[in-house]
Amino acid sequence: MRGADRKEKEEGKETQQQKNPINRMAGQLTHRGALSLLLFLIPTVTPTWYAGSGYYPDESYNEVHTEEIPQALPLDYQVPRWCYTLNIQDGEATCYSPRGGNYHSSLGTRCELSCDRGFRLIGLRSVQCLPSRRWSGTAYCRQIRCHALPFITSGTYTCTNGVLLDSRCDYSCSRGYHLEGDRSRICMEDGRWSGGEPVCVDIDPPKIHCPHSREKMAEPEKLTARVYWDPPLVKDSADGTITRVTLRGPEPGSQFPEGEHVIRYTAYDRAYNRASCKFIVKVQVRRCPILKPPQHGYLTCTSASNNYGATCEYHCDGGYERQGTPSRVCQSSRQWSGAPPICTSMKINVNVNSAAGLLDQFYEKQRLIIISAPDPSNRYYKMQISMLQQSTCGLDLRHVTIIELVGQPPQDVGRIREQQLSSSIIEELRQFQHLSRSYFNMVLIDKQGIDRERYMEPVTPEEIFTFIDDYLLSNQEMIQRREQRDMCE
Numbered sequence: 484m485r486g487a488d489r490k491e492k493e494e495g496k497e498t499q500q501q502k503n504p505i506n507r508m509a510g511q512l513t514h515r516g517a518l519s520l521l522l523f524l525i526p527t528v529t530p531t532w533y534a535g536s537g538y539y540p541d542e543s544y545n546e547v548h549t550e551e552i553p554q555a556l557p558l559d560y561q562v563p564r565w566c567y568t569l570n571i572q573d574g575e576a577t578c579y580s581p582r583g584g585n586y587h588s589s590l591g592t593r594c595e596l597s598c599d600r601g602f603r604l605i606g607l608r609s610v611q612c613l614p615s616r617r618w619s620g621t622a623y624c625r626q627i628r629c630h631a632l633p634f635i636t637s638g639t640y641t642c643t644n645g646v647l648l649d650s651r652c653d654y655s656c657s658r659g660y661h662l663e664g665d666r667s668r669i670c671m672e673d674g675r676w677s678g679g680e681p682v683c684v685d686i687d688p689p690k691i692h693c694p695h696s697r698e699k700m701a702e703p704e705k706l707t708a709r710v711y712w713d714p715p716l717v718k719d720s721a722d723g724t725i726t727r728v729t730l731r732g733p734e735p736g737s738q739f740p741e742g743e744h745v746i747r748y749t750a751y752d753r754a755y756n757r758a759s760c761k762f763i764v765k766v767q768v769r770r771c772p773i774l775k776p777p778q779h780g781y782l783t784c785t786s787a788s789n790n791y792g793a794t795c796e797y798h799c800d801g802g803y804e805r806q807g808t809p810s811r812v813c814q815s816s817r818q819w820s821g822a823p824p825i826c827t828s829m830k831i832n833v834n835v836n837s838a839a840g841l842l843d844q845f846y847e848k849q850r851l852i853i854i855s856a857p858d859p860s861n862r863y864y865k866m867q868i869s870m871l872q873q874s875t876c877g878l879d880l881r882h883v884t885i886i887e888l889v890g891q892p893p894q895d896v897g898r899i900r901e902q903q904l905s906s907s908i909i910e911e912l913r914q915f916q917h918l919s920r921s922y923f924n925m926v927l928i929d930k931q932g933i934d935r936e937r938y939m940e941p942v943t944p945e946e947i948f949t950f951i952d953d954y955l956l957s958n959q960e961m962i963q964r965r966e967q968r969d970m971c972e
Contacts, residue, residue, distance in 0.1 A: 504703055505672045557871040566612040574598040575623040581876075588612060598624035601648040603674075629670035636753060638662065640684040646670060656683035663755065684755040689719040691750045693760035699739075701768040703792030703815075704785065707738040708766045712746075715760060726751050741768045745816040771813035779803045780826040781959065798828035798959075801849045801882020801930070831884075838911035841904075842932055845884065850955065851928040852947070855918040859896075863923035864889065867941040874944035876971035880964070881951050882930070888913060891920060929955050953956045 505718050566588045578594040580586035587594075592612040598604045605943055606622025613619055627648045633948060637660045644650035650670045656662045664681025671677055679939040693715045699708040712735050732746040733739060747761040769791035776782045777797055784795040796810040807824025829848065835841050845851055852871070856864035869883060871878065878885070888897045888909050897904030897912070904912075912918070916926050916934065927936040927947065936950060956964060 564588050566592070566616055566618055569594055569596075569610075571596055571598070571622070571624060573602045573626070574604065590614065591785045594618075601627055601673075602777075603627050627670075627672060627674055629674055629676050630667070632676065633680070635681065635683060635854050637685075638681075644670075648672065652676075654681050660685055682755045685752070686756075688756040688758040689717055689725060689752045691718075691748060691758045691760045692716040693746070693748055693762045696763040696765070696769065698765040701741060701766055701791065704795065705738075705792070706768055706787055706790055707740050708768070709736060710739050710764050711735050712762075715748045715750075717750040719756075724753040726753055726755075739764055739766045741766050762906070769813075769815060769817055771817050771819050772931050774811070774819065774823070777805075777824060777826045780805070781963065783959070789813055791817075795819075797824045797826075800963075802829045802879065802884065803827060804829050804848075831899055831902060833904055833908070835897065835908070838908055838915050841908060842915075842928075846932060847930050849882050849884045850898050850930055850951065851886055852925060853883055853886045853888065853912065853916055853918065853928065854923075854925045855913060855920060856893065857921055858888075861889075861923055863941050866927065867923070870941065870944055874948075877944055877948050880967055880970065881956075882960075883946060883947075883951070886912070888920075890916065895920070902944070927951075 485737065486732055563582075563586050568588050568897060569578070574593045575597050578587040578592050578598070580589050580592040582589050586592065586696055590612055594610050596604060596606075596608055596610065602624035603626075604622055605625050607620035608622070610618045610620045610622070615845055629646045629650070631646055632642075634640075635654065638654060638656040640652045640654045642650050642652040648670055652669075653667045654662060654665070654737070660683035662681050663684055665678035666681065668676040668678045693865075694712040697710065697712065699710055701708045714735075715728070717728055719725050728748060728750045729884055730746070730748055732744060742765070744764045744766070745761055747759055749757055749759045751757045768787075770787075770789075771793075773789050774782060774784075777799070780797060780799040780803065782788075782797060783794050784793055786793040788795065791813055793813045794810055795813075797805055797807075799805045803826040805824050808821040809824070811819045811821045811823070829844075831844060833841065836956050842851075854864065854867060859865075868887070884899065886897070886899050886904075888895070888904075890896050892906060892910070895906060895909055897906075897909035913920060916928075918924055918926065923939070923941075925938040926934055927944075929935050935955065
């Protein structure tokens with residue numbers, strides 16, 4: 484073979500090897516020290532490529548088989564076109580690649596998507612080129628459109644660009660009508676029209692006639708009265724059509740409180756002319772004179788306390804008992820039924836058969852402090868009694884009665900104020916309340932007869948008062964305490 488022919492044949496062979504991408508990749512792997520690949524020609528194997536990646540097989544591709552070949556190409560951030568190039572119709576994709584420069588669709592590239600004016604982005608605002616050779620999401624630009632404006636009665640409108648962005652629609656009315664409201668509206672970027680829908684109105688308002696004013700008395704035990712009336716008479720002076728009638732105030736048949744109430748009706752015709760009328764509803768409440776609470780007591784009343792049908796109950800403070808009628812009712816004649824009761828000092832019966840009979844007299848009326856000491860000379864006993872005797876006013880305000888149990892049988896002494904208790908009652912009280920006669924001890928009992936606090940040493944009246952005020956007072960007692968706060972100072 485001639486030298487020239489041999490050289491041409493060798494060059495053709497080399498060119499064919501360069502065209503084969505597998506041969507080229509094998510050569511590169513060998514040059515970089517990668518794993519050696521054993522290549523064999525296989526004439527019927529179809530090549531594999533990634534759809535949409537921008538890579539397509541060469542027609543002169545030689546089919547080969549490798550013993551050790553990866554299932555997917557390694558991630559290469561240097562490939563300039565890893566994902567397909569983004570093109571946003573009516574918009575723009577601003578891309579930033581890790582490689583910089585013009586690598587706007589390489590692996591890792593992030594693109595910020597935006598739309599031209601008059602279009603709205605639908606989808607993701609930011610996407611990234613993934614190892615799968617696909618972008619992380621999709622988006623498109625939709626043209627901004629406003630809804631079609633409704634036609635107005637006795638009028639029309641014309642628009643510069645239909646329902647597209649910046650289109651301006653100008654309103655006009657038929658002859659004899661006047662436009663009230665916005666004369667023009669513009670389609671804005673949020674897909675809404677600016678302003679509000681105008682109306683075309685004629686000149687003459689409708690005619691309206693309201694019912695007469697009325698007066699009514701409140702119902703028993705209520706401060707309200709139910710009032711009815713017929714709807715107003717309305718007639719249009721133009722085309723005879725009344726579109727709506729509005730009411731400002733309660734509906735007919737509503738409960739009206741005491742006082743004067745203005746009811747106003749407004750009628751509108753088809754052209755939005757309006758006319759109004761009004762009348763007055765007056766409600767009166769029968770009231771009795773305001774009752775005064777009894778001395779050493781208080782009142783609890785229903786409703787407003789002195790209106791027709793209200794009931795007021797009389798209550799006495801702790802240590803006092805009610806004498807007379809327990810309650811009174813405000814009558815339609817504006818006078819109270821019965822006569823007011825009085826509160827007298829509570830009479831304690833010490834001649835009872837048991838301690839339970841004695842304590843029952845204080846149920847829901849008085850709190851008790853029971854003091855037990857081995858003898859009258861006990862230092863703690865003398866100290867405690869001295870402090871309590873100086874705080875009689877505070878004890879009375881909080882409805883507290885002192886019971887003293889002093890000494891050893893048969894010389895033990897028990898007393899409530901100046902009244903003496905029998906030895907059997909003293910013993911029962913100590914057993915019932917678990918009070919020792921061997922040392923000083925004291926117990927505080929609430930109005931329900933429940934042991935609430937125990938003391939083994941003397942305590943100041945202020946400590947006792949604070950405990951009662953914080954934990955034992957009823958709502959009514961709290962109100963009284965606020966009113967009587969400075970009474971003992």
